[in-house]
Amino acid sequence: MKPFSLELFFKYIIKIVPFLGVTMIYVLASLLIGIVFGFFFAAAKIGNNRFFKLFAYCYTAILRSIPSVVLIFLVYYGVPAIVKPILGVDISRANRLIFIIITLSLYSIAFISEIMRSSYHAIGRGQYEAAVSNGLSGFQAFYRIILPQAFVVAIPNLGNTIISLLKEGSLGFTIGLIDIMGRATLLNAATYSNHILEIYFGLAAIYWGTSALLERLFVYLENRFSLNYKLEHTADKQAIQMEEMV
């Protein structure tokens, strides 16, 4: 039995880390797309239009039930097949990153729309009623009163989502994407699986580290935007008064 080489472990980490950039690209891209479109889906779920509501709920229910391996392949083979007859373009040779972003975006729209919907409900109708009774329009009530509060409630869940996207995206290597997972697979093949433990422990360390960092980031964000921050970090109550009067 071969002993585990610590030196090789670190060497492989250094070899894999440069590809973290690729990983973060698809994580952030799908997060952004999820927030933008998830907003519309959440609005559909909350609103009154039966058709949109049904569509949004069905979409979420179905997407949440599909494993990532399955969805990745479905997108990888399906999207070119759909695009070819419509646009006449063969995109099956396109950068694998695009397919991963599409797949993860489909997921993030489902997750984020659900998060937005539940944090909206968490705020409570009373805030809205007080706002409109006070002369604000529906839109102003939403934008100035509901949204800021819902945003803070949603932050921890958004943090979980981004970590989920990081992990689901790891299956991109099955269609040939060279992110950290793909790089690890290549390195492993190149060394004929002799250093498999060192490589994959290294990879696990990178994922673990990134997840931990992201978690810390979101805890920080939650504190930063919450009311407690405003209360603790304004040195003088007078200072607030000055701010108001100007």
Next chain:
Amino acid sequence: MDAMLEVKQVHKAFGKHEILKGVDLNVDKGDVIVILGPSGSGKTTLLRCINFLERADKGTLSLDNMEISMKHAKKKEITYVRKKTSFVFQSYYLFHNKTALQNVTEGLIIGRRLPKRQANEIGMNALEKVGLKDRHAYYPSQLSGGQQQRVGIARAFAANPDVILFDEPTSALDPELVGEVLAVMKKLAREGTTMIVVTHEMSFAQSVANKVLFMDGGVIVESGVPDEIFVRPKEERTKQFLRRIIPDSDYVI
């Protein structure tokens, strides 16, 4: 003299349950109207229908001689009514993410488009009137229930509405805090503010109201000046209700 606010034959059902079965209400300027009644009698629903937090099934609302159908009111008409009325909630519903002063000025700056300086001035005066000028920079989570409700009242009258609607303003408060809120409301009443108050606080009704309405089962059973209602109630239902609320010894025959 035409009534300032008139509600005619308002009906409201929730599903199969009819809550309001044809209620009329006349409000003159300077009136302090108290609505009493057991729970489920429709008093809160009536109030909420007036500023369209609930959409009535039937009825008309006249405000300053403008007649509005309560069922088919358009957005412009609803906004018009909401600009001329204010609402104080049982659970205060202060904006959690705004300070006391910001809570009061939010409707002025954003809703009525007053310049910030003017709004802040009005806001500080309002807070002073309710005795909370020194707490203007506090967030609702830092205020007691009574203080929060006082801010809520300040928020309501700062906009200088024609009528202020109070929905059981002291029901959610600890007994020691009820007094401070009632004091503010009495002050407002004495200054001539037009108020419609749904409450269980008999002392308020007896000392400040100039009209008392007793509601039960979705209709107004009896109405009159406080003396008439409390001392010489005519209807049996009114007598039953009062017997439960006021100890017998308070009765003067």
Next chain:
Amino acid sequence: MSLDYEFMKNTFFLCLKGVPVALNITAVTLLISVPLGFVIAIIRSNKKHPYLSKLLGIYISYNRGTPMIVQIYIIYNLMPYLIFYFCKRLNIDFDVYGMSNMVYAYITFSLCFTAFLAEAFRSGLGTVHKGQYEAAAVVGLSDYQCYRRIIIPQAITALLPILCTNVTGLIKMTSLAFSMAIFDITAIAKVEASADLCFIEAYLDITVIYVVLCLLVELIFKLIEYRVKAHRAVI
């Protein structure tokens, strides 16, 4: 875009053969993870064992922060060495390489899922007011009685939805068992698809299977929730 419907129909029934395998892995994992996860959750909420708590925290953090596929690769390659080593040390005669792949699956999934459940149960237990523990203590209930008769019944309403999402997550995780040479739903689909090059059809088939499975699980949990709530309404 034309689909090979004949292929789809055939593959669908072939893939269904993988469902018992997936359910098998899910069931065994649940059997192991639910009690373990629960115990860990209690240890972590209790504050009586700070060091153990911290250690478990690290284990949980690792399992929730790394992708399932990486964990599978590590354990699938590491386990044989470890078992071989221990067998040699303890002089046990054990055929490591004859061990079924399913056992690896059980181990990997249990290790990972226990971590998820531990966190989920911890947040569910957190919804019960601290005063309940105090009240149980002064009345004279032992720790076990306290949890069984007071805390858990109250925590169940919060726990059930969390458990539901986690179980559907587990079913989706089983799709990765193909990398351990186990013939589950996804593995069969891959084999069939590469044989006839009908990838879309095969994956559409198993999409349907997975969606139906997950929706069934959600339905079952909804029924359980309904039953639990109906029971409580009597109070």
